[in-house]
Each structure stands twice: as structure tokens, then as C-alpha cells.
């Protein structure tokens with residue numbers, strides 16, 4: 001026997017085969033662990049202070065501040081906002097990674113405490129996490145409430161409000177009065193919405209008072225939702241509600257709840273007189289609640305109210321500001337205004353009024369809506385997403401539960417993607433017909449993309465295009481002398497015009513009866 005084999009036959013030196021197996025396994029695992037590339041780093045970002053991080057350096061106009069930081073730190077960067085890690089992305093390809101390739105992982109929300117207070121504890125479509133409950137509510141809303149068929153059947157409710165607003169503006173024009181265009185639009189959108197929500201359940205004279213109550217409440221709610229809250233950045237301080245924001249929101253939540261209860265009660269009293277056909281959203285939602293009562297994920301009365309809240313809060317300011325930006329840009333760019341009115345005169349005629357059915361024949365009006373939302377996406381950073389699991393985006397680690405902002409505002413003005421990005425040129429969308437609102441082109445995301453894309457998109461398109469077409473067709477718009485007129489935006493959870501648009505409507509139809 002050779003000296004080597006002697007070694008293994010020698011009792012004192014023998015190693016049992018299982019030990020060799022264990023040793024080999026350990027060495028292999030260690031080798032793999034050491035050889036595997038280390039976890040990619042967190043995205044780069046500006047240095048912050050201890051404890052508060054980057055909070056003291058935030059600027060009020062977050063959309064432009066984030067664009068500037070992207071120029072310094074690259075297309076994906078991080079901020080420490082108190083104890084909350086926040087990641088901002090600024091390019092179409094990174095948005096695609098989040099909203100398409102990793103859509104499910106990023107389909108949760110980062111819910112501010114004020115939002116929880118106004119949404120029955122986060123029971124609505126906007127704030128529910130990605131779950132069976134969210135899927136059920138979203139399916140009910142998109143397929144039943146906001147389907148083409150239901151929206152068509154509620155056209156009369158929209159038309160009634162638009163006719164009323166046109167009549168009011170005509171009276172103002174006869175008095176040669178200027179109007180605050182944003183205020184007029186807000187009333188219109190709010191009435192359009194409440195008409196559709198419960199226009200058949202609540203009597204006209206009662207609608208008036210419900211509408212007035214709503215106007216005040218909704219703008220305060222939007223303001224509170226956008227206010228930075230220390231309790232969100234330092235959850236251990238939440239119970240003290242140091243700024244009192246949650247307390248204020250709870251007051252509005254109670255007011256909103258009382259309005260909803262009133263409408264539901266009126267609808268119930270109407271029950272026996274109703275012929276069984278659903279004539280507004282509330283009737284439709286209550287019917288769905290009864291139908292789904294025994295399903296695995298039942299719809300409760302709080303779900304119904306939370307969805308109503310989504311529609312009035314999520315649908316009014318966004319649509320109002322979209323039209324106001326469009327009107328301001330058109331008044332500034334008279335060539336585009338003339339082209340829009342020419343299209344309307346050709347398709348509708350000056351001896352007729354605009355109907356929603358005309359919209360499919362008005363490509364320039366549609367292009368105006370797209371161009372306004374490109375320059376002024378009314379939800380400029382989308383609603384913050386949140387990954388359910390730690391992942392890698394753009395080569396950097398994004399930990400579970402990070403708050404994600406997608407800077408749609410800067411993506412839609414990126415000179416590498418858009419020619420003369422800061423110019424208002426609706427024509428660009430006439431050549432780019434494939435670029436629609438559905439979020440398939442990641443350089444144009446005004447309604448988001450993927451699973452959490454805006455649930456009210458179909459309704460928003462109708463309300464914005466129909467209202468805009470009517471305002472442009474029925475009137476010329478003049479800025480009264482002495483009024484400051486510029487088109488600048490101001491950041492908020494919903495982007496706004498910095499200076500309100502004050503303008504005078506001047507009738508342009510052939511017959512005054514068309515305004516009655």
C-alpha cells in the first residue's frame with residue numbers, strides 16, 4: 001500500500017465519508033456566497049442631517065426640485081424624509097421598470113395619515129393595498145360604474161349641467177363681466193360629478209345645498225392631503241398629531257359622511273317609487289352592495305361611501321385644473337385657439353350646440369387635452385407607490401416599503417424625448433396618435449400606468465373634452481384690461497395655475513336661443 005493510502009487506512013487519521021460531504025457542502029456554499037455579487041447599493045442622493053435627513057431642505061415646488069436633483073444625482077435618487085426612505089425616478093425606462101416589469105410588487109400605496117382619516121381607514125380604491133378587497137372594488141367601479149355603457153346612460157345628467165353653465169356664462173357675457181374660470185370650472189365639475197353620483201336620487205332644490213356644502217369641503221380636503229405631516233415622517237410621533245392635521249381631516253370626514261348619509265337616505269326613501277332601473281352611481285353602487293353581500297369579499301356601506309369620496313375628491317380638482325390649464329394656454333396661443341374653434345365650426349356648426357357624440361370627430365380638441373396634461377400633469381408625481389418586497393430598480397436596491405415618486409412632470413418635459421418640450425403645441429399629438437392616456441408610452445403618463453392607473457380615466461376624458469369643447473365653441477375668451485395673465489404652475493397634490501385665470505366670455509354662436 002502506498003504511503004498515501006496508508007494515511008486513510010490509519011485509524012487515527014481516518015475521516016468519515018459524511019464529514020467529507022458536510023465539509024464539501026460548507027465550502028461550496030461559502031464559495032457561492034463570496035462569489036455572488038454583493039447587494040447593489042441604495043440609489044445616490046443628497047446628504048441629509050441626522051434624524052431629520054433631507055426634510056429641512058425640501059422646497060415647496062417638489063416637481064421642479066426633484067427635476068433639479070435628478071440633474072445632479074442621476075435619474076433615480078433617494079431622500080431620507082425623517083425615518084421614511086423615499087426614492088424618486090425621472091425617466092420613461094425606470095417608470096416602465098416600476099409600472100410594467102415590476103407592476104405587482106409596486107402596486108401598494110404609501111398612505112398618509114390624513115388620507116386614512118378621510119377614506120374610512122383606507123377603504124377606498126386610491127389607498128387600499130393591492131389585495132382581493134382592492135381588486136373587487138376596482139372591478140366593480142371600472143366594469144360596472146365607469147363602463148362605456150353606464151357612462152353613456154348618464155349622459156343626460158352631464159348635459160344638463162353643461163347647458164346650465166353655458167346659460168350662466170352667457171348672462172355674464174351680456175353684463176360684460178369677467179369670470180374666474182377656475183371657479184366656474186370647479187362648480188361645473190362638482191355638479192357634473194354630484195349629478196352623476198346621485199342626481200336622480202336627490203331632488204334638484206336639495207342638490208343645490210348639497211353642492212354648496214361640498215365645494216368648501218373638497219378644496220380643504222385636497223389642501224390637507226398635500227400638507228407635509230411630521231407624523232408620516234416619524235411614525236412614533238403619530239399619536240401626538242403635532243400639527244393637528246389628522247384632527248382637522250376628521251372634521252371634514254364627518255361632514256362628508258353626513259352628506260353621504262343624507263343622499264343614501266333620500267335614495268332609500270325614493271326606493272318604492274323607483275322602477276328598479278339604476279339612474280345614478282349611488283343607486284348602482286347600492287345595488288352592487290346588495291348583490292355582493294354574500295361574496296367572499298363583501299361590499300359594505302363604508303366601501304360605498306369611500307368610493308363616493310374617491311370620485312368627489314379624486315375627480316373634481318384634477319378635471320377642473322386640466323381644463324383651466326388648457327384654457328390659459330389657448331388664450332396665450334391664439335393660433336391654437338383659432339384652430340380648435342375652426343374644427344368645432346366645421347364639425348358642430350355655429351348654429352348648433354356641442355354634444356358628447358361629436359368628440360370622436362374632434363381630434364384637435366383631444367390633442368389639446370393631451371398637450372395640456374403633458375405640460376401640466378395634474379397629479380405630477382402620481383399617487384406614491386410602495387414595493388411589497390425589496391427589489392432592484394435601475395441597478396440600485398429599493399427596500400420594501402420605500403415611498404416611490406414617479407416624476408411624470410419632468411418626464412413629460414424631457415428634451416431627450418420631446419421636441420421643444422416647454423412649448424404648447426397640440427399638433428404634436430396629431431402625428432403621435434398611438435400616444436394615448438392608457439400608459440403604454442412611458443414618456444406620457446398623466447393617468448399613471450399598470451394596475452393602479454387612474455380608475456376614472458374614461459369619465460375624465462368625457463368630462464374634460466365635452467366641457468372644453470363647449471367653452472371654446474360657445475365663446476371667445478378675452479383677458480380684461482389690467483389683469484395679470486401668465487401660465488405658470490404651482491405644486492400641490494394636484495397641480496394648479498399659480499395665478500387664477502380671469503377672462504371674459506364673448507358669445508360666438510349664431511342664435512342667442514342656443515344659450516338657453
Ligand code: HEM
Pocket residue numbers: 125126127138310311314315316318319322377378379382383384385446447448449451452453454455456457459460464
Ligand atoms: C383629468 C383628470 C384626472 C387625472 C389627470 C387623474 C390622474 C390620476 C393619477 C395620475 C392617478 C394615480 C395613478 C398611479 O398612482 O399610478 C389616479 C388615480 C385614481 N383616480 Fe384619477 N385622474 C383624473 C380624474 C379622475 C376621475 C374623474 C375619477 C373618478 C371618477 C378618478 C378616480 C381615481 C381613482 C379611484 C384612482 C386610484 C386608482 C387606484 O389606486 O387603483 N380620477 N388618477
